[in-house]
Amino acid sequence: VLQHLLQAFGGPGRTAFGFGPTYSMYPMLTRATGASYVAGTRGVEFTITPEDAATQIEEAKPDVTFLCSPNNPTGTPLGLDVIESVYAETEGIVIVDEAYQEFAPRDSRSALTLLPGRERLVVSRTMSKAFAFAGARVGYLAADPALIDALRLVRLPYHLSALTQAAAIAALRHAPAMLAMVDDIVAQRDRISATLDALGYEPFESWTNFVLFAGVDDPAATWQGLYDQGVLVRDVGLPRSLRVTAGTEDESTAFLDALASLGAGGAHAGTTARAQG
Numbered sequence: 001v002l003q004h005l006l007q008a009f010g011g012p013g014r015t016a017f018g019f020g021p022t023y024s025m026y027p028m029l030t031r032a033t034g035a036s037y038v039a040g041t042r043g044v045e046f047t048i049t050p051e052d053a054a055t056q057i058e059e060a061k062p063d064v065t066f067l068c069s070p071n072n073p074t075g076t077p078l079g080l081d082v083i084e085s086v087y088a089e090t091e092g093i094v095i096v097d098e099a100y101q102e103f104a105p106r107d108s109r110s111a112l113t114l115l116p117g118r119e120r121l122v123v124s125r126t127m128s129k130a131f132a133f134a135g136a137r138v139g140y141l142a143a144d145p146a147l148i149d150a151l152r153l154v155r156l157p158y159h160l161s162a163l164t165q166a167a168a169i170a171a172l173r174h175a176p177a178m179l180a181m182v183d184d185i186v187a188q189r190d191r192i193s194a195t196l197d198a199l200g201y202e203p204f205e206s207w208t209n210f211v212l213f214a215g216v217d218d219p220a221a222t223w224q225g226l227y228d229q230g231v232l233v234r235d236v237g238l239p240r241s242l243r244v245t246a247g248t249e250d251e252s253t254a255f256l257d258a259l260a261s262l263g264a265g266g267a268h269a270g271t272t273a274r275a276q277g
């Protein structure tokens with residue numbers, strides 16, 4: 001879906017923009033169309049204020065702006081006021097990527113509520129996360145009919161197979177069953193955050209199904225120390241940080257126990273079994 005949008009609105013001479021750190025595919029998908037990518041910045045604990053967002057957008061003047069809501073890889077919620085501010089400041093397309101929105105609090109408002117009257121706004125989602133249906137490769141978006149027509153101009157005739165569409169329709173019909181795990185995952189996410197805090201780490205607020213946490217003395221050694229105990233987390237390249245995805249209660253417990261066993265601040269180079277050879 002994001003690639004399709006960039007095929008229509010990216011391309012040589014155009015610029016796409018995102019507030020980093022954010023989803024690592026935005027720059028890659030952008031550059032694949034010959035457009036250039038500009039990385040903006042975030043403030044305290046990866047948040048963005050409407051004022052700062054407007055200033056950065058005014059300077060970058062992007063043709064396409066990505067707003068990841070909530071943000072990957074940090075989990076940070078994004079206020080609708082930031083979306084309004086960015087939209088008002090740019091003359092380009094604004095894509096709100098709600099890949100993880102199903103994990104946000106039930107009473108939080110989707111950017112869908114901002115669509116009326118904003119013909120350059122796009123809200124995209126995927127079945128890969130909350131629907132646990134990544135293998136089907138189904139994403140979707142909502143936008144003004146004129147924008148959808150523009151996408152049709154660059155759409156390949158065979159972009160989504162009939163079988164995939166049938167699977168997606170069946171998944172939608174069974175949405176309550178497909179989404180049944182969401183509440184459990186959210187409970188585990190919050191338990192992981194609380195336990196990380198108690199262990200002396202600094203978990204960042206998350207509205208997704210993962211938790212980014214700082215306070216890791218040696219992320220590479222800690223990643224290895226967890227891996228050696230059968231737990232796979234993500235080192236997303238942020239200083240002193242790792243990202244863990246919430247799973248079942250047993251999986252989350254396995255992660256927390258493994259991390260606790262590494263001691264305060266995690267493993268240190270030379271102290272893991274692998275590093276000791």
Ligand SMILES: Cc1ncc(COP(=O)(O)O)c(C=O)c1O
Pocket residue numbers: 023068072097099125126127128134137138139
């Ligand atoms: C923020 C964000 N947007 C979009 C996607 C795309 O997911 P998919 O290509 O599986 O639909 C992902 C997947 O990791 C993501 O993290």
